[in-house]
Amino acid sequence: MPASLRRLDPLLGDAVLRDPDIAATYAVDSSYGASAPETFTVVRARDTQDVVAVLEEAQAHGIPVVPQGARTSLTGASCATEGAIVLNVEALRGIDIDPVEGHARVGPGVVNADLKAAVREAGLFYPPDPASADTCTIGGNVATNAGGLCCIKYGVTADYVKSLEIVLPGGEQIRTGKRTAKSTAGYDLTGLFVGSEGTLGVVTSALVRLIPAPDLALTALATFDSLDEAARAVLALRADRHRPALLEFLDRASIAAIQAMNDFGFPSGCEAALLVQSDRPGHAAEDVERYAATLADLGAAEIAVADNAAEAELLMKGRRMLNYALEAKGGRLAEDACVPVARLGDFVRIGQEISERTGVEITLSGHGGDGNLHPSLFFEHGDVDGWHRAEAALEELLRAALDLGGTITGEHGVGVQKRRFLEWELGAAEVARQRAVKALFDPSGIMNPGKVY
Numbered sequence: 191m192p193a194s195l196r197r198l199d200p201l202l203g204d205a206v207l208r209d210p211d212i213a214a215t216y217a218v219d220s221s222y223g224a225s226a227p228e229t230f231t232v233v234r235a236r237d238t239q240d241v242v243a244v245l246e247e248a249q250a251h252g253i254p255v256v257p258q259g260a261r262t263s264l265t266g267a268s269c270a271t272e273g274a275i276v277l278n279v280e281a282l283r284g285i286d287i288d289p290v291e292g293h294a295r296v297g298p299g300v301v302n303a304d305l306k307a308a309v310r311e312a313g314l315f316y317p318p319d320p321a322s323a324d325t326c327t328i329g330g331n332v333a334t335n336a337g338g339l340c341c342i343k344y345g346v347t348a349d350y351v352k353s354l355e356i357v358l359p360g361g362e363q364i365r366t367g368k369r370t371a372k373s374t375a376g377y378d379l380t381g382l383f384v385g386s387e388g389t390l391g392v393v394t395s396a397l398v399r400l401i402p403a404p405d406l407a408l409t410a411l412a413t414f415d416s417l418d419e420a421a422r423a424v425l426a427l428r429a430d431r432h433r434p435a436l437l438e439f440l441d442r443a444s445i446a447a448i449q450a451m452n453d454f455g456f457p458s459g460c461e462a463a464l465l466v467q468s469d470r471p472g473h474a475a476e477d478v479e480r481y482a483a484t485l486a487d488l489g490a491a492e493i494a495v496a497d498n499a500a501e502a503e504l505l506m507k508g509r510r511m512l513n514y515a516l517e518a519k520g521g522r523l524a525e526d527a528c529v530p531v532a533r534l535g536d537f538v539r540i541g542q543e544i545s546e547r548t549g550v551e552i553t554l555s556g557h558g559g560d561g562n563l564h565p566s567l568f569f570e571h572g573d574v575d576g577w578h579r580a581e582a583a584l585e586e587l588l589r590a591a592l593d594l595g596g597t598i599t600g601e602h603g604v605g606v607q608k609r610r611f612l613e614w615e616l617g618a619a620e621v622a623r624q625r626a627v628k629a630l631f632d633p634s635g636i637m638n639p640g641k642v643y
């Protein structure tokens with residue numbers, strides 16, 4: 191612990207993590223190549239008062255603070271930096287559901303899947319569902335504006351956050367937004383904090399909107415011999431009057447990786463696969479049959495339709511194995527870009543062309559219904575040249591996403607790894623404006639420095 195913080199020692203007590211081996215596990219997130227700095231302190235806040243105490247002292251002594259949830263960030267956003275206090279808030283876990291207003295007040299440490307399970311018992315639904323839902327926290331989801339598999343129908347985290355309780359550097363506690371169904375009083379500071387990646391303050395509570403629970407989803411799975419046909423099918427399904435609750439895309443390289451793990455029934459040599467679901471109360475079966483007919487009209491080679499929830503989950507199994515299948519291939523940059531949905535096929539083709547030209551193996555799969563793919567770029571573990579070649583291929587891919595009218599990140603955020611690309615997307619003047627906004631809330635620049643900007 192830095193000398194300047196020793197005053198806090200008696201106050202924080204066992205909130206300070208003193209075992210260096212355990213502390214080291216809090217220094218890194220899930221980004222490739224993350225490593226612990228030489229000096230840092232981990233504080234596992236027990237309550238909001240611990241957060242206030244840390245931010246008062248950190249501001250007074252100019253000590254950097256890294257707010258932290260479950261460390262599933264893929265961009266280095268929750269990694270410790272030199273001399274920082276890693277302020278982990280996983281222990282702030284309350285859930286208070288108000289079924290009449292249709293919202294829940296949630297501690298930032300609540301795991302996404304636990305919130306979903308708790309509100310389902312009340313017949314309600316919290317839609318945002320990152321693929322990391324079993325581990326990531328609501329605080330992390332708010333700070334990254336997390337998306338996931340069901341955004342095509344339900345949107346992203348920002349669409350569900352009504353109000354936030356935040357501790358600012360210096361220890362001031364503020365509340366943004368309102369509990370009411372609507373409010374137009376003043377600027378939308380809730381929107382500013384959602385997606386701010388811990389660079390403005392620490393979220394200590396979130397009031398999230400809930401909706402009536404849908405039915406269990408049913409699934410159709412289609413494979414295609416042509417990428418263009420698969421891309422056209424995505425557009426047709428989006429235009430359906432009852433939009434799918436999930437529309438996932440797998441390219442041929444992702445399918446090969448999944449099949450290399452186990453036989454999930456994908457025919458060899460197919461160019462692309464789509465998974466589509468409906469959860470519309472009382473109409474899911476009819477919807478997936480209609481989606482299947484659309485997929486057949488648009489040239490699908492093979493189609494499987496699940497008429498019960500267990501079968502639906504079986505069809506999803508290959509998709510759910512994707513991350514493990516890609517991890518098993520070696521070193522990889524697990525990436526994130528989003529293009530207008532109409533340019534999905536172009537983006538995949540450009541990725542395949544970059545892969546062939548550079549020799550960097552690339553898979554392109556993800557939330558096709560949003561135009562949001564998670565390219566993976568591979569290299570041998572420990573092969574530094576290979577890693578640099580993958581980084582160079584990634585630059586080309588992100589340039590292509592921007593040229594197609596897209597963005598360098600659909601849902602994972604900027605963190606450390608995409609900092610150098612931010613100005614490509616926003617331009618120097620916009621980055622300067624955003625830095626000025628940060629300075630308003632964090633004049634000493636102690637909040638998650640080196641991340642985003």
Ligand SMILES: Cc1cc2nc3c(=O)[nH]c(=O)nc-3n(C[C@H](O)[C@H](O)[C@H](O)COP(=O)(O)OP(=O)(O)OC[C@H]3O[C@@H](n4cnc5c(N)ncnc54)[C@H](O)[C@@H]3O)c2cc1C
Binds near residue numbers: 335387
């Ligand atoms: C296998 C896998 C699949 C994934 N799939 C998806 C996906 O489908 N969609 C998606 O959007 N993301 C996905 N992610 C990325 C990641 O899970 C999300 O970004 C998630 O929101 C991070 O939550 P966390 O609790 O792990 O936060 P952390 O990684 O701990 O932190 C993430 C950021 O939030 C900040 N932060 C955390 N808590 C607070 C707080 N209380 N106050 C202020 N700032 C805070 C941190 O400083 C950091 O900037 C995936 C990651 C993995 C490993």
